[in-house]
Amino acid sequence: MTFNETESQTVCPAGPPVFPQNIPPHAGTLADAEFYLALLQRECPPAKEDQNRLPHVREEIQQTGTYWQTFHEVTYGARVAWRNSTRCIGRLHWKSLIVRDLRHLFTAEDLFQALVDHLRVATHGGKIQPTITVFAPLVPGQEGIRLWNSQLIRYAGYQHADGTIVGDPQQVAFTNVLRRLGWSGGSGGPFDVLPLVIHMPGQSPKIFDLPDDALLEVPLRHPDFSWFAELGVRWHAVPVIANMRLDIGGISYPAAPFNGWYMGTEIGRNLGDEDRYHLLPTIAQKMGLNTKKEHSLWRDQALVELNKAVLSSYDEQGVTIVDHHTACRQFLCHQEREEQAGRVTYGDWGWLVPPLSGSLTPIFHRSYHNDTLTPNFWYQDIPWKEWDDSRSAKDDEGDL
Numbered sequence: 001m002t003f004n005e006t007e008s009q010t011v012c013p014a015g016p017p018v019f020p021q022n023i024p025p026h027a028g029t030l031a032d033a034e035f036y037l038a039l040l041q042r043e044c045p046p047a048k049e050d051q052n053r054l055p056h057v058r059e060e061i062q063q064t065g066t067y068w069q070t071f072h073e074v075t076y077g078a079r080v081a082w083r084n085s086t087r088c089i090g091r092l093h094w095k096s097l098i099v100r101d102l103r104h105l106f107t108a109e110d111l112f113q114a115l116v117d118h119l120r121v122a123t124h125g126g127k128i129q130p131t132i133t134v135f136a137p138l139v140p141g142q143e144g145i146r147l148w149n150s151q152l153i154r155y156a157g158y159q160h161a162d163g164t165i166v167g168d169p170q171q172v173a174f175t176n177v178l179r180r181l182g183w184s185g186g187s188g189g190p191f192d193v194l195p196l197v198i199h200m201p202g203q204s205p206k207i208f209d210l211p212d213d214a215l216l217e218v219p220l221r222h223p224d225f226s227w228f229a230e231l232g233v234r235w236h237a238v239p240v241i242a243n244m245r246l247d248i249g250g251i252s253y254p255a256a257p258f259n260g261w262y263m264g265t266e267i268g269r270n271l272g273d274e275d276r277y278h279l280l281p282t283i284a285q286k287m288g289l290n291t292k293k294e295h296s297l298w299r300d301q302a303l304v305e306l307n308k309a310v311l312s313s314y315d316e317q318g319v320t321i322v323d324h325h326t327a328c329r330q331f332l333c334h335q336e337r338e339e340q341a342g343r344v345t346y347g348d349w350g351w352l353v354p355p356l357s358g359s360l361t362p363i364f365h366r367s368y369h370n371d372t373l374t375p376n377f378w379y380q381d382i383p384w385k386e387w388d389d390s391r392s393a394k395d396d397e398g399d400l
């Protein structure tokens, strides 16, 4: 798919906002902008009216400390950020990323609506579309917008007094934060979808419940084991990462949720890892495997069957998913295409090799340099940590 074919699927921005004056230029911004504008010129030159941007950008940075990127700069930058994500095996599809430019939104309510729309566009009735929604950039000296959820769809983790956890153990701390924020809690079951928390700069964080029709889930069954469906295990269709920062040409977008589709082993890990749903002992026992002896390889066998259940259930329900063998082949195809375009593909080997049958895939037998290029996505501080710490300090005072 070429860049232009998907351009029609993008959303146009309103005009640039007025930036506060007299902010000292940020040393990094201009150099980063220059680097990126040159990349753009080389790879995907902008339309006539946006040619020769550098003098304008330079002046804007001098006056305001930042600059407002064009729609084209944001769109191509988001796609290249995906291409530069060395941990991602799905990069073959980087050019088809749908970019929704919503930088002009400034209320939590409008953001929430945009996030619900993101889920609808991305889910697309099961035919998942890689999508990113870009909200307002950071302005020097000001706080940015933050989404507190790690993904738009995640399941609550409820920790009981006896230490047992129902749901996703990875979400226990955030589930507790939500309770402190006033969330009344879900059913208390293992697959309660968490509400969204949107924190606009200078305001209190706000909580929003996702409407049911924005949410596609897949109940899992196994093609050969009828008992599997009775475990009542399910997973959501789309993984939308909500907490990473997108950096393009010296501009940071602290709220820019994005998604691809799942590779089956990711869900296998969510459900199989010991510190997540930890389902392998249950599955192995149902299969009648000898869990007393490591040499029976009951873990491996149960993990394969769990992964088969994931892939076949998504297939049956018409939800896009890729198995790890196909994903690896597609990654090699990506590498070839990149080579033809005169670019090196960097990679984080430990992340690219699938967590199941690693040595059966070609990636295992290759090595990669893991250089960090820009544009790219970055981890950020956990946004609710500070709020939570100050809240617990207040609660402690209340106890005295």
Ligand code: ARG
Binding pocket: 090, 239, 241, 259, 260, 261, 262, 263, 266, 267, 270
């Ligand atoms: N591993 C994460 C999860 O299981 C999702 C990360 C992004 N994955 C993707 N296929 N785009 O939820």
